[in-house]
Amino acid sequence: MSDRTAIFGAREGNEGIVRCDACPVLCRIRPGRAGACSRYANRDGALVRTDPLVLMERTLDAGGATVPFLEGSEDWAGGLAPPTFVTAIGAGTTYPDYKPAPFIVASSHAGVDTVTVVTEGIFSYCGLKVKIDTDRHLGAETAAVRVDGEQIGHVTTAEYGSQMLSLGGVRHLTGGSKREGNVTCAAMLALCNKQAVEVSVDGGPKLVLQAGAAPIVDGTPERRMRVGCGSAAIGIFAQQWHGHVDEVIVVDDHITGVLSEHQAGKCLGVPPSGIKVRGRRSTPGRYFQVAQPGNGWGGTDIADPLAVIAGIDPKIAWPGLRLLLTSTTGEDFLYVVLDEDLRPVPVAAPVAVRRTVERIGENCEPALTSILFMAGAGGSLRAGVTENPVLLTREVQASLVRVTIGGAPCMLWPGGGITIMADVLRVPDGAFGYVPTPALVAPIEFSLSAALYARLGGHVDHAVSLERLLAEHGGAARHEGWMPENPWPAP
Ligand code: SF4
Structure with a gap:
């Protein structure tokens, strides 16, 4: 303590x-x-x-070693301490927010007097955007995502090689039963603090989610994020397949690619193969809905890839035709040759063909779970910064006030308010808390020039110098090195 x-x-x-x-x-x-x-x-x-204030000290990497920030460098304005950023982690909250924020820190950066206002915001309006790198079908759009039977969010759009979930939000925190709100808050808190949480999707699998870790789908860790959709894979690898196979089908739940029909195949002079795939033809060599979504090949429910073939035209196909079927990650592939009756017969893939499949795998990235914390900071906590909150909102929107979450940079949404998102992996450990209203507690810092702070009606009388803060609180504080991936939050 x-x-x-x-x-x-x-x-x-x-x-x-x-x-x-x-x-x-x-x-x-x-x-x-x-x-x-x-x-x-x-x-x-x-x-x-009960938790210490977290101070982050900027360091430079010297050949892999962490060293104190160098006195005299252009970012350092002098004084006794290395550049120190006072985060809001452990700073406390000042509810109701007409009181000034717990710490209003005056310091100097590159010769400019600056102010950083820090507080632990209580966010009823907050949620998580979760990106899961997988081809597998994790549930229909809008399907409920649950923890212990309570809905905490839903499946939203599939993105390129990833499935997105939207978790939390004010409706689950406040609009359902007390248990729904508490379970939602606890799940969000654990995920924000980089812990693993098991969720289930209605009509879909069980998932284990943890920021920065591979998603676990029904007990199996996902390994590869696909190289692209089926059509993209055809475009990327057409030249490498040319001469080694006569036809390639890249099975994908969204866009299945067929080499000989695809523009990439046309450009290379690949002749028609007479192999017709199921589904709805979108444009040449690109097919939608070749199967149902599932956990099989390319996010379809296909276990036997030959099921994707609707027919083989005997007027066009020929005995000995070499066909490669592959998923978008290369984890599944089948090489077949047509026999005298034009039936596909699985055979061992030649080395050159295996190499192309390995190249697909090589071009996949590790599958990860990524979690962005999203919150609306345009409410009453602004009154802890200034007596005229709309001025703060305007200056944040004008990029003259830098907003950080525990020192992590925030993406600011356009439009009204201060609606921000931050990657939880760029926030120090244990930064998030909760209150049983229920709501999440997140550190938030506003950094701006001292002159601007005075102009927008800031609580300048409550500002303390960084040196005084360090003298009074530095001993009990938790000192951490600055995360080098985060920009220094000077205005
Ligand atoms: S839950 Fe209780 S102890 Fe925690 S901040 Fe609220 S009033 Fe204070």
Whole structure:
């Protein structure tokens, strides 16, 4: 437990009880006990934040070693400490937000006076966008995604080699039963803190999701993210197949490719093979709906790839025709030769053909689960930054205020409000918390020039210098190295 004492909270009665006012729950906490969220506790009659403040110090990589940031470099404006960024992790919350944020830190960057306003935001409006690198069918669009039977989100669009899920959001947090809200909040919290969560999809598989890890589909870890759709695979590898096979079918749930009909085959002079595939022809050599979605070849329900063939035209095909069928990852492939009766007979693939399949595998990337935290920061927490919140919104939208989540850069959505997304892998461990309203607690920092902060009505009287903050809180703080993949959040 940090020995940093919160400046908020009030004593009640004579039993040493403290009322925590850091969120709407307003816990009454007895001495030696923690509040409902475990983020605050009563220590000897004082309200304390139970996690340390996280300070991130910028370092340079010197031949793989981590070294202190070099004094005198152009980003460093002098002073006693290396460039230190005060994150909002462990900073505390100031509910209701008309109070100034817990820390308003004045420092200097490249000779410019700056301010960083940090607070742990309580987000009822938040969710996760989950990208799962897989071809497999994870459920129909809008299918419910559940944890312990409660719906916490839904399947949304399939993207290029990935299936997207939308999890959380205000409707699941507030619009259903109390259990639905609590289960949703707990699942989001675990995923934001980079832990594994098992979910089930209505009409689909069980999934184990963890940011930065391979998705596990019905107990099997996904290995490869496909090279492209079936048509793209034809375009990429046509030249490498040319001369080694007479026809190639790349089986894909969305767009199955057929070499001889595809423009890539036409350009190479590949003659028609007379092999017709099932499904709806979109454009030459590109077929939709060759099968049902599933966990078979290329995200279809096909286990026997020859099932994709609707017929073989005896006027065009010939005995000895060499046909390669492959999935979009190269994990599944079959090489056949037509016999005298034009029946496909599986045979061992020649080395040159095997090499092309291996090349498909080589061009696949590792399958990962990626999780973006998405939240609306355009609400009351702005009042902890400035007395005129719309000015903050405008300056954020004008890119004059840099918004970070625990130091991680945020993508800002266009349009109104401050709707942001951040990759949870770029946020320090254990940065997210919760309150039982239920809502997620996420660190958020606003960095801007001191001059702009004054112009937009900031709480300048509450600013403390970085040096003073380090002197008062640096000892109990958790010190971490700056994540080199994150840009330094100076305005
Ligand atoms: S839930 Fe946590 S933040 Fe909210 S009042 Fe209780 S101890 Fe404080």
